[in-house]
Amino acid sequence: MQDFRHQYTPPVISEDNMIAEYDGNDDEYLGQPQAVPAGHALQWLSDAWLLFKQQPGMWILAYLVFFGLSMLLSFIPLIGGLLQIFLVMVLQAGFMYACEQVRTEGRFELGDIFAGFKNNFGNLAFAGILYLVGTIVIVMVAMLLFGGGAALTERASLEANSPVFVILQLIFVPIILTLFVLLMATFYLAPALIILQDEPVFNALKLSRKGFTRNIWGALLATLIMAALSIAAAIPLFLGFLILGPIMMIMCYAVYRDLFFAEA
Numbered sequence: 001m002q003d004f005r006h007q008y009t010p011p012v013i014s015e016d017n018m019i020a021e022y023d024g025n026d027d028e029y030l031g032q033p034q035a036v037p038a039g040h041a042l043q044w045l046s047d048a049w050l051l052f053k054q055q056p057g058m059w060i061l062a063y064l065v066f067f068g069l070s071m072l073l074s075f076i077p078l079i080g081g082l083l084q085i086f087l088v089m090v091l092q093a094g095f096m097y098a099c100e101q102v103r104t105e106g107r108f109e110l111g112d113i114f115a116g117f118k119n120n121f122g123n124l125a126f127a128g129i130l131y132l133v134g135t136i137v138i139v140m141v142a143m144l145l146f147g148g149g150a151a152l153t154e155r156a157s158l159e160a161n162s163p164v165f166v167i168l169q170l171i172f173v174p175i176i177l178t179l180f181v182l183l184m185a186t187f188y189l190a191p192a193l194i195i196l197q198d199e200p201v202f203n204a205l206k207l208s209r210k211g212f213t214r215n216i217w218g219a220l221l222a223t224l225i226m227a228a229l230s231i232a233a234a235i236p237l238f239l240g241f242l243i244l245g246p247i248m249m250i251m252c253y254a255v256y257r258d259l260f261f262a263e264a
Contacts, residue, residue, distance in 0.1 A: 028262045030261065033207060033210050034214070035215055037218070038215075038218040038220075039218075040215075041221040042221075045254075047257070047258075048247045048248075048253070048254045049247060051102055051103070051254070052243070054107065056243075058108065061110060062098065062110060063242070064242075065113065070084050073087060085128070085131060085135055086128040089125075089128035089190075090128060092116075092249065092252065093115065093116035093191035093194060094114050094116045094117075094195075095246075095252075096195055096252065096256070097195055099253035119195055120195050124195065126201050127190050127191070130187075131183070134187075138176065138180060141176070142176045145176070185211075185212035185213075187205065188211075188212065189204075189252065192253060192256040193207055196256075226251075
């Protein structure tokens with residue numbers, strides 16, 4: 001059976017007991033993310049899958065609730081999209097709490113995904129606001145860059161496919177993508193660190209960013225793997241996301257455990 005407290009050992013799954021018995025003694029929280037080989041991206045996916053297999057029906061239901069709430073917010077005029085961004089931070093923390101329950105107790109309840117509204121809500125809400133502000137700033141930068149570029153080409157009477165216009169696109173697109181990657185990296189592990197380790201918001205953001213920069217190749221490999229799986233999941237009328245969706249959220253917990261805990 002796979003022991004989630006021993007990230008580096010190959011998983012051996014028991015048909016009788018899918019979760020390691022938790023003895024009450026937790027691993028040592030390092031307080032700083034450690035650098036791990038890029039190949040651990042496969043281990044993160046494997047650990048996420050093993051957690052998912054404990055209660056697949058419950059994980060799918062939890063993801064449907066998350067997706068349903070996001071869709072409902074999207075119908076709210078003007079502020080719906082902003083509330084969606086804010087909600088992700090709190091519910092992601094709830095999924096991290098649910099993962100911890102599976103690791104320590106062997107199972108989770110549907111209500112656990114709302115733990116972020118009860119545990120450390122103030123810090124999670126603040127992180128959600130910062131995430132929202134960061135998103136708005138990047139969108140504004142994109143509008144300024146592309147709007148300015150369009151105005152420049154118009155003044156110069158250039159066509160949309162002119163060399164100058166193409167060069168501007170080649171400059172602006174990587175800038176915006178880099179900003180979005182840095183935003184995601186800064187906030188990716190923050191919900192887990194806030195709700196499970198009671199880290200202050202700014203320290204959680206700093207640690208999450210460090211985790212990315214110290215494991216950038218593993219993050220890149222994981223992104224490529226998830227992109228390929230997303231394409232496959234979309235083929236059968238997007239039904240594959242009923243499994244891949246929750247696994248993608250659970251994978252954040254696997255990364256958190258691997259980077260911030262010493263091997264016992």
